[in-house]
Amino acid sequence: MPEQTQVLRIKRQETPNSEPYYEEFEIPYLPHHNIISMLMEIRRNPVTRQGKRVAPVVFDANCLEEVCGSCTMVINGRVRQGCSQLAEGLGGPVTVEPMSKFPVIRDLWVDRSKMFEALMKAHAWIPIDGTYDLGPGPRIAPHVQEFAYLFSRCMTCGCCLEACPQVNSHSKFMGAAVIGQAYLMSQHPTGKMNLDERLDAMMSEGGVADCGNAQNCVEVCPKEIPLTTAIGAVGRQTSIKWLRDLFMK
Amino acid sequence: MAEAEAAAAPAITGMTADQRHWLLRRLHSLSGIIPIGGFLFFHIFENAFVLKGGPVWWKETEFTRNIPLQVAVEATVLWIPILYHAIYGIVITVTAQPNDYPFERNYQYTLQRISGILAFLFIGFHVLTTRAYFYTTGVETDYMRMHNFMMNPLILATYIVGTLACVYHLTNGIFTFTITWGIAVGAKAQTLVNRVCVLLFVVLAVVSVAILVAFRTPA
Ligand code: HEM
Ligand code: HEM
Ligand code: SF4
Ligand code: SF4
Ligand code: FES
Numbered sequence: 302m303p304e305q306t307q308v309l310r311i312k313r314q315e316t317p318n319s320e321p322y323y324e325e326f327e328i329p330y331l332p333h334h335n336i337i338s339m340l341m342e343i344r345r346n347p348v349t350r351q352g353k354r355v356a357p358v359v360f361d362a363n364c365l366e367e368v369c370g371s372c373t374m375v376i377n378g379r380v381r382q383g384c385s386q387l388a389e390g391l392g393g394p395v396t397v398e399p400m401s402k403f404p405v406i407r408d409l410w411v412d413r414s415k416m417f418e419a420l421m422k423a424h425a426w427i428p429i430d431g432t433y434d435l436g437p438g439p440r441i442a443p444h445v446q447e448f449a450y451l452f453s454r455c456m457t458c459g460c461c462l463e464a465c466p467q468v469n470s471h472s473k474f475m476g477a478a479v480i481g482q483a484y485l486m487s488q489h490p491t492g493k494m495n496l497d498e499r500l501d502a503m504m505s506e507g508g509v510a511d512c513g514n515a516q517n518c519v520e521v522c523p524k525e526i527p528l529t530t531a532i533g534a535v536g537r538q539t540s541i542k543w544l545r546d547l548f549m550k
Numbered sequence: 551m552a553e554a555e556a557a558a559a560p561a562i563t564g565m566t567a568d569q570r571h572w573l574l575r576r577l578h579s580l581s582g583i584i585p586i587g588g589f590l591f592f593h594i595f596e597n598a599f600v601l602k603g604g605p606v607w608w609k610e611t612e613f614t615r616n617i618p619l620q621v622a623v624e625a626t627v628l629w630i631p632i633l634y635h636a637i638y639g640i641v642i643t644v645t646a647q648p649n650d651y652p653f654e655r656n657y658q659y660t661l662q663r664i665s666g667i668l669a670f671l672f673i674g675f676h677v678l679t680t681r682a683y684f685y686t687t688g689v690e691t692d693y694m695r696m697h698n699f700m701m702n703p704l705i706l707a708t709y710i711v712g713t714l715a716c717v718y719h720l721t722n723g724i725f726t727f728t729i730t731w732g733i734a735v736g737a738k739a740q741t742l743v744n745r746v747c748v749l750l751f752v753v754l755a756v757v758s759v760a761i762l763v764a765f766r767t768p769a
Contacts, residue, residue, distance in 0.1 A: 379651070466659060469647035505568035510575035513642070514726040515659035517651045519737075529729065530736055537732020539572065 336383035370458030452485035461518035473507035477518035604693035665719035672712025721751035
């Protein structure tokens with residue numbers, strides 16, 4: 302009986318500026334393989350289907366349980382984490398590509414720095430350090446905690462940017478993740494003290510106004526974060542801030 | 551107190567250049583509803599009088615041809631907002647990169663851009679052949695003129711496609727407007743508004759096509 306195999310068609314790119322190309326690899330089929338373990342299998346013996354020995358495919362991965370976000374890639378045209386995509390049911394040649402909205406470092410490894418820069422721009426943290434003891438923070442009602450928890454699951458994976466039609470090389474839009482995080486930080490009573498700074502960032506070019514409401518972000522987010530609720534809520538916060546600044550300053 | 555507030559929130563010291571971007575976007579969003587969207591509702595309403603016959607339509611729309619400071623009102627309420635919304639809308643459209651993720655809202659997003667471009671072409675054609683035609687030649691767009699337009703299959707088709715595009719664009723725009731301004735925030739609220747807007751599209755689409763067909767009735 303011939304051994305069952307699975308074919309991976311991988312988009313490769315040697316340097317950030319070189320031309321991408323595709324290479325096919327054939328590996329033994331295992332239903333419980335995931336894309337990352339398949340890439341590891343290829344790494345053990347990096348020989349293409351045509352029998353050519355090539356450099357192993359470079360990819361990013363860490364947790365292997367869909368919590369770190371580093372292995373995000375485009376599998377058969379859809380963005381997701383490679384580590385949680387099982388081989389079973391994938392069938393035919395599986396096309397694996399790096400995300401298209403981020404600079405490629407090499408092969409499937411991309412540079413997600415711009416997401417972290419956006420978090421810094423949006424002041425997406427809560428300053429709690431001082432030169433003296435600031436005392437305990439205010440208490441938070443359980444339902445607020447539960448709601449905030451939904452947003453705290455973001456792993457900066459980039460799925461929401463990859464699927465967003467408003468995020469692209471000719472737009473400055475920072476994407477949905479940072480809107481969710483700006484909203485999260487302002488839920489916290491201590492974090493609320495920096496609400497205006499966050500809204501300033503949200504009202505700048507690339508902020509919430511550049512969203513076009515395609516709502517792909519919320520569909521593809523692996524953590525099921527209610528991103529469009531954050532977009533609506535930050536839309537409201539910015540509207541109120543604008544009116545307040547207009548009439549009360 | 552004011553000082554403490556300023557210290558706690560140093561950023562509320564006026565609109566930065568960055569924030570003007572937000573304002574331009576919000577003006578685009580607002581102009582789609584007020585005045586352009588409001589006008590389109592009224593425009594369909596006034597033209598619906600044709601369903602009661604050409605003479606009723608001509609009589610009921612009489613006041614729209616006798617507005618004090620007509621040109622100034624038309625320019626401020628219609629032409630300038632439409633031009634602003636249209637030109638900025640095209641800028642927004644060319645900075646988009648629509649994709650094929652198979653979600654309903656994603657199709658609506660793409661349709662919003664396609665209908666915007668169609669609306670641009672149709673409104674240009676429509677205004678040039680009606681109102682601007684009147685200002686340049688003195689010929690009013692009366693029942694006979696509209697009737698002759700609608701008897702021409704090519705013009706009728708243009709009107710149907712153009713009007714449906716505008717109506718889709720408006721109703722889907724009402725949906726996105728409620729998110730943009732933070733009126734519909736939760737997922738349930740957004741779904742509700744979306745369904746209502748789809749329904750509104752169907753109603754307005756049927757009425758507009760009925761109006762266009764009614765103009766085919768011989769005088
Ligand atoms: C049901 C289909 C439509 C019919 C029967 C119709 C009919 C007319 C007529 C007869 C006029 C000329 C009014 C005059 O010269 O006094 C006019 C003007 C105009 N129409 Fe329409 N129209 C239709 C759809 C639309 C749509 C979808 C729009 C898009 C917003 C639109 C925008 C305008 C504008 C901006 C003017 C110029 C008004 C002015 O400057 O005073 N129309 N229309
Ligand atoms: C003339 C050509 C037009 C173009 C090129 C155009 C383009 C656009 C685009 C690209 C958007 C999406 C903006 C975004 O998501 O950021 C939009 C939104 C909108 N448009 Fe237009 N549009 C046009 C005409 C109209 C007309 C005639 C109406 C009303 C009858 C209208 C009403 C709206 C509304 C209500 C929105 C929603 C605003 C929001 O999401 O906040 N537009 N338009
Ligand atoms: S919001 Fe969701 S899709 Fe976007 S980066 Fe965070 S976890 Fe990923
Ligand atoms: S709602 Fe659409 S346009 Fe807005 S961030 Fe999400 S995917 Fe992008
Ligand atoms: S390796 Fe961490 S999410 Fe896949």
